[in-house]
Amino acid sequence: ETGVTQTPRHLVMGMTNKKSLKCEQHLGHNAMYWYKQSAKKPLELMFVYSLEERVENNSVPSRFSPECPNSSHLFLHLHTLQPEDSALYLCASSPETGGGTEAFFGQGTRLTVV
Amino acid sequence: AQTVTQSQPEMSVQEAETVTLSCTYDTSESDYYLFWYKQPPSRQMILVIRQEAYKQQNATENRFSVNFQKAAKSFSLKISDSQLGDAAMYFCAYRSVSGGYQKVTFGTGTKLQVIP
Numbered sequence: 001e002t003g004v005t006q007t008p009r010h011l012v013m014g015m016t017n018k019k020s021l022k023c024e025q026h027l028g029h030n031a032m033y034w035y036k037q038s039a040k041k042p043l044e045l046m047f048v049y050s051l052e053e054r055v056e057n058n059s060v061p062s063r064f065s066p067e068c069p070n071s072s073h074l075f076l077h078l079h080t081l082q083p084e085d086s087a088l089y090l091c092a093s094s095p096e097t098g099g100g101t102e103a104f105f106g107q108g109t110r111l112t113v114v
Numbered sequence: 115a116q117t118v119t120q121s122q123p124e125m126s127v128q129e130a131e132t133v134t135l136s137c138t139y140d141t142s143e144s145d146y147y148l149f150w151y152k153q154p155p156s157r158q159m160i161l162v163i164r165q166e167a168y169k170q171q172n173a174t175e176n177r178f179s180v181n182f183q184k185a186a187k188s189f190s191l192k193i194s195d196s197q198l199g200d201a202a203m204y205f206c207a208y209r210s211v212s213g214g215y216q217k218v219t220f221g222t223g224t225k226l227q228v229i230p
Contacts, residue, residue, distance in 0.1 A: 042118070043205070043220040056217075088157065102149060103218065105159035 003027045006091050006106035014114055015081060021109045023074040023091030030095065032074040033103065034066060037088040049074060081113045116141045116208050120221035127196045128229050134181075135191045135224045137206030147209040148182070150191045153223070154202040162204070165189065193226075201228045 004025045013019050023032065034046040048056035049068040063085075065077040074091055088110050092103040117140045127133035139148070150162040165173045165182050172180050177197075181190045193200055206221040 040123070040222060042222050045218070048217075090157075090159065092159075102161045102164060105151075107156060107158040110157075 003104050004091055004093055004106035006089075006109050008109060009107065010110045010112075012112045012114060013078065013081065015083075017081075018077070018079040020078065021076040021089055021091075021111075023076075023106055025072055025091075025093040025104070025106075027093060027104060028095075029093035029104070030071050031093060032068060032071075033092040033094075034074065034076050035090040035092065037090055037108070043090070047076075078111075081111075083113050086111055086113045116143075116146075116210070116219045118206050118208050118219050118221040120204075120206055120224050122224045123222070124225045124227070126227040126229055127193070129196055129198060131196055132192060132194045133196055133226065135193075135204050135206075135226065137189045137191070137221060139187050139189065139206070139208050139219075141187070141208065143210060145211045147211065148180075148189045149207040149209065149218075150178070150180070150189075151205045151207060151220075152200075152202045153205065154199075159205070163191070196228050198228050198230065201226055 007022045031050045033048050036044045036046055045058050046060045047066045052068050052071055063080050067075040088108045090108045091106045094103040095101050119138045121136055146167045148165045151159045152162045153159050163173050163175045163178050165180055172182050177194045179192045203223045203225050205223045208219045210217055
């Protein structure tokens with residue numbers, strides 16, 4: 001059982017729809033991340049939340065809107081997406097402190113925009 | 115900015131044989147961490163092995179070991195006695211020491227096929 005759970009696993013949405021991706025972790029971590037994984041490209045870090053505050057936004061279009069209501073939950077709200085936004089969206093969490101600790105990933109949401 | 119390069123989009127290995135996946139990186143920092151992650155068809159990224167740059171000794175985890183060449187900025191992964199369950203995408207990743215949260219840079223990945 002993964003420590004980081006993402007729902008839904010698959011999502012197909014039209015360009016005019018509004019949907020949300022959910023991520024949940026019960027590892028006691030204080031930092032959570034959204035990554036975008038496209039074929040043949042490196043994972044792209046989209047957003048970072050540390051102690052429920054957004055600390056990084058890597059020039060992500062405003063049609064992606066993150067929300068972190070508490071340290072265990074992270075959402076990615078989607079609206080008026082484009083076909084090129086189709087990708088695997090991965091959530092991860094990690095302890096707040098530095099050191100060699102790694103991030104723990106969820107299984108991702110496979111998003112298809114039609 | 116740091117970059118991570120994996121020059122082998124795909125590799126294959128016979129079951130029980132050994133395979134080495136390549137990774138190079140570029141950084142101006144002297145202290146950092148390097149990781150190899152595995153992403154099987156289930157899509158969950160799983161940490162395989164980590165290396166601290168200040169440690170000269172190469173990290174080893176059971177059948178997985180790395181060849182860390184700091185001067186050459188090279189970080190290859192060796193998988194010994196390959197098993198069918200090793201088939202997956204493998205990502206090399208770099209992490210700066212500074213900062214509480216993880217600013218990790220990933221490579222493009224190497225797809226490993228294990229042939230029975």
